[in-house]
Amino acid sequence: MAVTGFEFATATRILYGAGRLADAPEAIRALGGHRVLLVTGRDTTRAAPLREGLERLGLSCVPFTVEGEPTVERVREGTALALHERCDAVAALGGGSALDAGKAIAALATHGGDPLDYLEVVGRGQPLTKPSLPLVAIPTTAGTGSEVTRNAVLGVKDAQVKASLRGPTLLPRLALVDPELLKGAPPGVLSSSGLDALSQLIEPLVSARANPLTDALAREGIRRSARSLRRAVLETPDASAREDLALASLLGGLCLANSGLGAVHGFAAPVGGMYDAPHGAVCAALLPATMEVNLRALRARAPEHPSLARFQEVAALLTGRAEARAEEGITWVRELCQALRVPGLGAYGLTEAEVPRLVARARAASSMKANPLTLTDEELTEIALRSR
Secondary structure, X not given: OOOOOOOOOOOOEEXXXXXXXXXXXXXXXXXXXXXEEEEEOOOOHHHHHHHHXXXXXXXXXXXXXXXXXXXXXXXXXXXXXXXXXXXXXXXXXXXHHXXXXXXXXXXXXXXXXXXXXXXXXOOOXXXXXXXXXXXXXXXXXXXXXXXXXXXXXXXXXOOOEEEEEEOHHHOOOEEEEOHHHHOOOOHHXXXXXXXXXXXXXXHHHHOOOOOHHXXXXXXXXXXXXXXXXXXXXXXXXXXXXXXXXXXXXXXXXXXXXXXXXXXXXXXXXXXXXXXXXXXXXXXXXXXXXXHHHHHHHHHHHOOOOHHHHHHHHHHHHHHOOOOOOHHHHHHHHHHHHXXXXXXXXXXXXXXXXXXXXXXXXXXXXXXXXXXXXXXXHHHHHHHHHHXX
16 A cells, blocks of 8 residues: 555553553653642542652642543643643543543643633534643553543533544643552442443554554554453453453554544544543444444455455454455454443434434444544434344
8 A cells, every 4th residue: 555644643652561650640740740639530549659759749639520421521620720720731541531631631721711612523623732730641441542642532522422632732741550559449330441442442453544653553453452352351350361351452552543544433422422431342333343344345346445455454353364364353352242232322312213313323423534534324324223
């Protein structure tokens, strides 16, 4: 495939390894933090070592929790708290929700205004041009890759949609990935987040914006996810499985931030806004049908498209067999979703009558722009119906 040029952007610094959480307090102090907004999910216990480490260094902590997926309203509250407490740094520790909230708060604290001033799709879409507060992002799940992406996904309740703040200033100053933080994660969280990571590796590899750098990362991530995700969920994950899942998530974040995604995430954004549905589980429900419809559309309308051969490569990476056909990769994904008991979108409330509205919203989603080719309304409808 010809390389016409690409950009690669990520966090200023990435620290990876078991036990690296212990390095976070000194790293935050080195960034100039004295009063730190500590953003977590509803479970604050995993943040205790970080909070204690910051306090040992004489740094103050201001706690802020994000229960469930982040909303415009909650980010407004977090930004107001950061400004009132005169925080000069943000540490976000948790799943993708805590990380996205932390990224949004760090940006809005320096830009001023309202989240809707900068939000895509349903907001005013103004650019984020100022440096954010120094931000350290520490994932405790292995799925979103938000620690290395330049967007923050927020729910907008009134519009029943999820949309992004986006821009290079949202990239954390430090992404710290410690696979030991996956210890004790419930099987459902490992399944949902792990399948989200897998979709964020497969979609960039077949993306219309794929490039050689993200290709290499996606291949490594798919291999690691394929060999460890099933046993991590169905058995107790050992150190090697935790490492594979943490790296797959990190690599997926690097890929999506630089090569885009596709129809899986094009649907996932409006589904998450319309229903109380966890993002990773939604992506998992959509992945098999989306792969199959994309493969068929490429063969019918773009048989010379470079992404077509990528589906065969995905199959080889998933199955471990170089001769595997593209259909075998789709079967592998479908069987994995069945083994992990992934519910269809109907479990969250999607009815057949609501599919046309979902399709219209999915078509407008930013992730849809990187799909290998433009899908018709009939094809998008098929994906939605088959994912129910």
